[in-house]
Amino acid sequence: MEKHTESTRQLKVAKEIQKEMAEIIRSKGMAAFGGALVSVSGVKVSPDLSVAKIYVSVFPSDKAEPVMEVLQENNRPLRGELGSKVGKQFRIVPEIVFYLDSSLDYVEHIEELLKK
Secondary structure (H helix, E strand, O other), X not given: OOOOOOOHHHHHHHHHHHHHHHXXXXXXXXXXXXXXXXXXXXXXXOOOOOEEEEEEEEEOHHHHHHHHHHHHHOHHHHHHXXXXXXXXXXXXXXXXXXXXXXXXXXXXXXXXXXXX
């Protein structure tokens, strides 16, 4: 039996969404996120291409919660901007859901442990 792996199409769509959403977030500037640096660390797209899970990392990590609130509150306008950038390439613009990528926290935690 074959493992479920992402199709080439899913990977291409995810890569394009990651590139464009990173640009959209960058264009807002750090001030829009309370001075935090926000980067899109990854995107996973559902098999039917209707949902994109967008993983963001936030630095410094103590600003993660307010940043996630800003992203959630602006989900529709952000999706709209994404649509204007990728609408020509995709039949439908996927629903977007933001998730916090905590791998930076993990790295910081390991570094702290190593210092002890």
